[in-house]
Amino acid sequence: MTTKFILSDYVDRGMAQAAYDKLEDLTFAGRIPACKGVIAFGETLRACEDELRSTLEDWIVVGLKLGHPLPILDGI
Known part of the structure; x- marks a missing residue:
């Protein structure tokens, strides 16, 4: 049996909406x-994606701790 967590789903939905840009310095x-x-x-797209996921996770935790409303992401 696979265990699912709503927070993990929320992070995954957020990451699915991520937008990336390549900067002038590559x-x-x-x-x-x-x-x-x-x-x-990030120096690479993968490093940027990893950092963005970490930033999103921290943003969610701080938002919940401070009682901020979180946006609905694909129904979550």
Whole structure:
């Protein structure tokens, strides 16, 4: 039996909405438009994606701790 966690699903849905840009210095910037302020940078696209996931997770935890409403992402 596979255990599913709503927080993991929320993070996955957020990451599915991520937008990435290649910068002039050949590094990458990533953001999740629905999650205000969630942005990350990395030397490679993979590093940027990893940093963006970590930033999103931290953003969710702080938002929940402070009682901020989180945006609905694909029904979650």
